[in-house]
Amino acid sequence: MVEIQQGRPGLAGSFDDNRRRIRNFSIIAHIDHGKSTLSDRFIEMTGALSKREMADQVLDTMDLERERGITIKAQTVRLKYLSKGGQEYIFNLIDTPGHVDFTYEVSRSLAACEGAILVIDAAQGVEAQTLANFYLAMEGDLRIIPVINKIDLPNAQVEETRQQIEDVLGIERDLCIPVSAKSGVGVDALLESIVERIPPPEGDLEAPLRALVFDSFYDQYHGVVLLVRVVDGKVRIKDKISFMSTGKTFEVLQLGFFAPKAEPTDMLLAGEVGFLLANIKRVEDSTLGDTITVSKHGAEEPLPGYLPVKQVVFSGLFPISTSEYDMLRTALDKLQLNDPAFTYEPESSNALGLGFRCGYLGTLHMEIVRERLEREFDVQLISTAPNVGYEIALTNGKTIYVDNPQKMPDPKDLDHIREPLIRCTIIVPDQFIGGILKLLTDRRGIQKSMEYVGGGKLLLSYDMPFNETIFDFYDKLKSVSKGYASYDYEHRGYKQSPIVKVDILINGQPIDALSLMTHERNAYERGIQLVRRMRKNIPRQLYEVIIQAAIGSKIICRERVVPLRKNVTAKCYGGDVTRKRKLLEKQKEGKKRMKQLGSIAIPQEAFMAILKVE
Numbered sequence: 001m002v003e004i005q006q007g008r009p010g011l012a013g014s015f016d017d018n019r020r021r022i023r024n025f026s027i028i029a030h031i032d033h034g035k036s037t038l039s040d041r042f043i044e045m046t047g048a049l050s051k052r053e054m055a056d057q058v059l060d061t062m063d064l065e066r067e068r069g070i071t072i073k074a075q076t077v078r079l080k081y082l083s084k085g086g087q088e089y090i091f092n093l094i095d096t097p098g099h100v101d102f103t104y105e106v107s108r109s110l111a112a113c114e115g116a117i118l119v120i121d122a123a124q125g126v127e128a129q130t131l132a133n134f135y136l137a138m139e140g141d142l143r144i145i146p147v148i149n150k151i152d153l154p155n156a157q158v159e160e161t162r163q164q165i166e167d168v169l170g171i172e173r174d175l176c177i178p179v180s181a182k183s184g185v186g187v188d189a190l191l192e193s194i195v196e197r198i199p200p201p202e203g204d205l206e207a208p209l210r211a212l213v214f215d216s217f218y219d220q221y222h223g224v225v226l227l228v229r230v231v232d233g234k235v236r237i238k239d240k241i242s243f244m245s246t247g248k249t250f251e252v253l254q255l256g257f258f259a260p261k262a263e264p265t266d267m268l269l270a271g272e273v274g275f276l277l278a279n280i281k282r283v284e285d286s287t288l289g290d291t292i293t294v295s296k297h298g299a300e301e302p303l304p305g306y307l308p309v310k311q312v313v314f315s316g317l318f319p320i321s322t323s324e325y326d327m328l329r330t331a332l333d334k335l336q337l338n339d340p341a342f343t344y345e346p347e348s349s350n351a352l353g354l355g356f357r358c359g360y361l362g363t364l365h366m367e368i369v370r371e372r373l374e375r376e377f378d379v380q381l382i383s384t385a386p387n388v389g390y391e392i393a394l395t396n397g398k399t400i401y402v403d404n405p406q407k408m409p410d411p412k413d414l415d416h417i418r419e420p421l422i423r424c425t426i427i428v429p430d431q432f433i434g435g436i437l438k439l440l441t442d443r444r445g446i447q448k449s450m451e452y453v454g455g456g457k458l459l460l461s462y463d464m465p466f467n468e469t470i471f472d473f474y475d476k477l478k479s480v481s482k483g484y485a486s487y488d489y490e491h492r493g494y495k496q497s498p499i500v501k502v503d504i505l506i507n508g509q510p511i512d513a514l515s516l517m518t519h520e521r522n523a524y525e526r527g528i529q530l531v532r533r534m535r536k537n538i539p540r541q542l543y544e545v546i547i548q549a550a551i552g553s554k555i556i557c558r559e560r561v562v563p564l565r566k567n568v569t570a571k572c573y574g575g576d577v578t579r580k581r582k583l584l585e586k587q588k589e590g591k592k593r594m595k596q597l598g599s600i601a602i603p604q605e606a607f608m609a610i611l612k613v614e
Contacts, residue, residue, distance in 0.1 A: 019271045020200045021087065024229065026109045029119035030127035030486060034149040038119060039077070039095045043589035045187060046079040046091070048259055076215070076227055076273060077260040083195050090271040091194065091607060092257075094214075100129060100488050101362030104309055104341070107136050108214040108289055111303075111561040112229035112273060115143040115198030117190070118169075122148050122156035122178070125164045125455050127486035128425045134169055143198050147190060152180040157455070164454045194580075201271030207234035208299040209241070211268075211276075211292040218337030222254070224280035228292060229273045231303060236267040238297040241278065244302040248285050249295045250278035288340060309341050309360025310490065312420070313366055313470055314403040316347060316384035317373070318355030324379060325354050331377035332356060335369065342369055347404070351511045352382060358406055361384075363470050384513045388466050391418040392495050405515035408501050411552060414449065418494035420466040423448070426477070427459050428485040434538050435480035436460065443468035443518065463492065468516065502527050504534070505548040528557045535559040 027035045043049055057291050069594050079091040094109045098103075110116060116137040120130055135146050145170070145257075161175035177193055179186035207312050215227040235241065235252060242249040256264045257274035266273045280286050288309065291302035319328045342365065347357040360366040366386055373379050389403035393415040402408055428436050430452075437460075440447070445462040453459045469489070477485050500523050504514035507590075514534075518526055527549030538561055545561035572580050 011104065018090075019203075019269075022092065022200055022271050023089060023115065023194055023198045024092045024113045024201055024271070024273055025104075025115040025117060025194060025198050026096050026113050027117045027119060028096055028106060028110070028133040029149075030121070030124075030129040030133075031097075033119045033120055033121040033124070033130070034181045035126070038149065038179070038187070039075075039093065039149070041090070041181050041184050041187045042048075042079060042093060042191070043077065043260065045184065045191065046081050048077065048079050068196070075260075076156030076258055078257045078263075078273070079259070081191055082193070084192060085449050086340045087195075089195055091405070094273075100132070101360075101365045103132065103136070103490075104361065105215070106133060107140075107162045110136055110140045110142060111289075112122045112212055112214040113140075113142060114201055115145065115194070117147055117194075119147045119149050119181075120161060120165065122150045122158050122161050123153050123159050123458065124486075125157070126168045126427065126453065128427050128488035129486065131168070131425060131427070131459075132488040132490070135385055140151070144171065145190070145193055145197055146176045148176050148178045149176045149181050152183055152185065156201050157175050162603040165458075187405075193227075203232045205232075205234060205270050207232040207270075208297060209235050209239075209292065210299045210303055211235060211284060212303050213243075213288055213290045213292060215339065216288060217287055218334075221277075222277045224282075224286050224337070226276045226278070226280070226286055226292075227273070228268070228276050230268045232272050232299070233294075234267050234269045235276065235292070235294075241276075241283075241292050242295040242298065243287060244291040244293060244299075245287050246290070250280055250285075253277045253279055307360070311341075311343055311361065312387045312466065313360045313362055313388060315347065315358060315360075315366060315386045316348065316352070316355050316404075317344075317358055318382045318384075318513075320380040320382055321511065322353050327377070328373075328379050330355065331373050331379050332358075334377070335372060339369065339372075343364070348407075349406075349513045350509075352515050353384075353385075359403065361475075386470050387517060388420050388470060390499060392518065393418070405501055405517050406512045416496050417499040419497045419499055421492045421495045422464055422469065422489040423468045424462050424464055424469070424487060424489040425459065425494045426462070426485055426487050427453065427457055428481050429456055430458050431456075432481040432484065433458055436477070436485060439473075439480055440464070440474055443473060464489075465495070465497065465519070466491070469517075491558070500551050503550045504530065505518070505546075505550060505555075506538075507546050508548075510550075523551055524556050527551070531557050531559045535561055540564050 005219045028040060029035045076092065076094045079093060079509065081089045081091050083089060094113065096109045118130065118134055118137065120126060134144070146165050148158055150156060158178055162176050165171050165176055166173045177186060177190050179190055180392040181187065210232040211228040211230045213226050213228055217225055219225050235255065237252050237255055239252045240249060241252055254264065254277040255266065255268055255274060256262055262275070264273065291469055293299040317328065319325050336344070341361050343359040344356040346354070348354050358369065360369060363386055370383055371379060374381060375399050377400070387403070387405065389401055390402045392402050392409060394400065394409065394413050395415050426436065440462050443464055445464040448463055451459050473489060477487055498520040499517055500520045502516050502518060502523050531547050531549045538545060538547070540561055540563065542564050544563045547559045547561065548555050549557045572583070
């Protein structure tokens with residue numbers, strides 16, 4: 001809940017003088033390199049929270065973030081810093097996620113800044129996501145401060161990491177600042193370098209309002225809370241504002257910033273970062289990355305760099321009990337208010353009934369959404385296996401986008417299928433290169449480059465079908481490299497490929513929720529593996545269960561779940577053999593009737609067996 005009072009705390013002085021003492025920056029890094037810990041030290045050393053109020057990962061507000069040790073949602077905080085020269089500065093800090101699934105959130109955060117602190121683990125060196133975030137910051141023309149973190153670790157290699165930063169990123173080694181975010185060593189020097197190296201914000205106070213919406217969340221009392229960076233002009237309470245991409249108009253009710261607790265202000269000026277409340281009740285009324293301006297005599301041109309969020313991984317969510325369908329819909333509505341990056345729409349399945357088709361930014365994002373639904377809303381779910389979206393060219397000349405195997409058109413109407421392609425970057429120690437190259441080749445990867453980056457590491461660049469990476473690719477990569485490989489990717493469009501649909505049939509009935517799309521060279525093997533795994537996961541019934549995989553009308557494999565059998569002849573003691581035969585024939589007829597009328601309860605493990613197919 002956002003609790004605020006009235007007032008306007010801030011720097012004393014003229015607008016130009018105040019703006020010269022503002023520093024807007026993000027902390028970016030590969031996952032688990034210490035971003036959140038460094039944010040904790042900033043908050044502690046600037047006195048934003050007392051020692052009693054401090055906690056580990058203070059900006060990570062979700063239990064999931066603390067348990068997994070990762071940042072899922074970017075957080076912003078305003079800090080007051082008194083420099084060694086006696087001058088007071090305002091730091092607007094944005095702590096960003098480190099996982100590749102949340103790259104779009106990082107890019108939005110960087111658009112609200114003039115600088116970035118690039119954190120690199122002294123024991124692990126430059127990783128794939130380090131490289132990706134560095135390029136994002138460079139594209140935004142931000143001032144970058146390289147920080148070598150965890151220098152207090154026994155296996156820290158500070159000088160080797162300096163050299164690697166110079167060789168791979170092209171940043172002079174003398175510009176790197178060694179720190180230990182955990183103990184606080186070197187953090188005071190980093191705070192001073194933020195003042196010296198990151199430029200103050202620019203912008204025209206007299207120009208029409210232009211403010212970037214770089215994040216949002218939902219508050220049950222105030223509606224949608226927008227996190228904004230004011231680039232030009234100013235915004236006051238009771239101003240009429242409009243979103244330049246949607247044209248929706250609202251009245252500003254409250255303004256403020258997080259320090260890290262919510263504090264009020266009567267206006268936000270050019271160069272400042274804060275939050276805005278305008279009685280926005282629906283997520284679709286406010287678009288992340290959009291530009292806000294005043295409704296009358298507003299700006300003509302929006303801020304550059306706006307791109308809509310694009311979901312790339314899709315799966316079905318179904319309630320275990322049909323009576324929980326409305327509960328699941330309500331839970332999805334509420335969750336989307338706090339996580340607008342995922343989408344959902346109703347769908348029905350012959351096997352699972354009514355549910356929803358959801359779109360995510362990646363497989364980790366999918367896991368997070370499902371776990372939050374089960375934890376926060378107490379909904380028991382069956383989740384189908386993830387898949388990607390395909391561009392389908394039809395024989396009539398039209399092109400459609402299909403993100404669900406159930407919606408695949410009839411094969412006779414298909415001209416060709418284009419699958420999404422990614423450019424993946426992998427940094428791995430050279431002793432594991434053989435296993436990594438085999439893995440990439442098996443997943444239909446095409447090598448683009450391979451170069452030595454120092455420290456005994458190689459940087460690989462491969463073009464791969466995205467479909468080959470969403471199942472167990474990351475697990476295999478970590479397994480082959482004993483956990484030392486790092487991975488990042490970016491989308492590179494679509495490529496025509498011979499993609500086929502594999503259907504799973506149980507007792508002759510197709511189970512639409514288990515259908516999958518795959519390359520034709522892998523279809524036969526994947527069908528066999530999936531059917532065999534499902535045979536182990538489907539419990540035995542009182543009748544025979546036949547599991548089959550098919551491509552079109554051709555059955556490619558078959559497995560049988562042996563039925564349970566009651567010993568109906570146990571009560572027969574002696575007598576003619578025809579007595580036993582009569583009982584066995586009666587049992588046989590009963591099993592036939594049961595097979596015709598019975599339904600099979602398919603456990604979640606059977607749906608997830610598709611994820612383990614190699």
